[in-house]
Amino acid sequence: MIVLYVGISAQSMTSPSLASEFTSIISSAVRCRDHGTSRKPYAGMNYSSRVQHARRLVVVAGEGGGRDGERAMVQGRGVDRQQRMIDAAATLLIDEGFDAITHRRVADAAGVPRGSASYYFPTRAGLIATAVRAAEDLRLASATAYAEALPERRRASRETARELIATAFAPHVDDTVAVARLDPMTVALRDPELAPIMREHRPGILAALGVVLERSGRGDVTDIDLLAHLVDAALITAASGPAEGVIDRAADLVGRFLDHY
Template sequence: MAAAAAQLLIDEGPSAVTHRRVAEAAGLAAGSGNYYFPSKKELFRAAVAGAEDLRSASALTVARACRPGEESLTSVALRLMAIYFAPKLGSNVVTARLNPILDAGHDPELQEIIRSHQPLLAEALNIGLERMTGRTLGSNDMQLLMQTIGASLLYGFALGENDVLGYSARSIARILELLDVGIVAAPLE
């Protein structure tokens, strides 16, 4: 049930995490969700915890697959966003992925779940960044990068940008430029 709740949260966002939908996704009878999670709050906490575990593990996998040879800092930024929102970065990232993070601000237990995964996500971002550019960031600069990823997506969404991912990637690329991160050419074969 927890794994199904996490996957629904990642794929569809908070509104998909209902007892009925989670039970169906887990292959259980529709009414069995309340047996495992007596309240919606407990179900949502399990979904967030599972989603953050999956996100962190997937971020490391995506980061380790990065290689030199990105064409621009904008393409590096898109890859960094794919790491940060692994296992799936889609155009619905604001509604499906950032809203649960924002919801965490209202619940100290959810805040702790989100906070506890930040070092793992920072590590994954630095692995990907180093593989693509040969550079890593210190903790303060990494915090700035992580904040820019979320804030630029939210801002682009609020502005009604048609391509929120592209808008955000350009902002992230500018931060990378200001942090003196450059492109590394792919090795010759």
């Protein structure tokens, strides 16, 4: 009973309805004890279903109530709907950049009512922050999986460079990578609200690049942070030329650097 009460006290600050529900359960239990009833504790109170209902009432509402300003809903259908919007926002950001992150576009891509986007993400700033975090989560998971699946063999400098680019900008890379992926990342790094999210994921990306180097027979390249900056710079430089062949030109530049090892 004490443990239950402590849990309610903590939750009541953000969910009065949850505290009220549990208080009702506790009061009923106390009455059974005080009246000396011989029935089992909570018998006839439908305790299990009431607790389950109370759990579903947990809502951390309001702007800023969840991570990156989203509403944190702990309800079966609500969680699914919110996650679909998070996934859709990440995909839109990766494929089209910041301009695609609007409540309407995210709701349509997630297949949910448009009003849901504004409910779960009250501001566009909060929606963008959520999209950046989700996109970086996806990028890191994809980069790690790509690197660890790479067969071990000695690779030429240019081939290794292409693998590094594919890893750094996973889950997919094409000649639009500088505009579609690198430009939004650069913008995020200049934003005081988004920069911490980008910095949080960088060590994992560098670790994935290190795995690529090891599996390509390039373990002697130790300054991976410098190499990652070079990959970004090479893509920006390559994107200043024709729209086609951006990755090839960037791989040539990074390959020239690897030739020195």
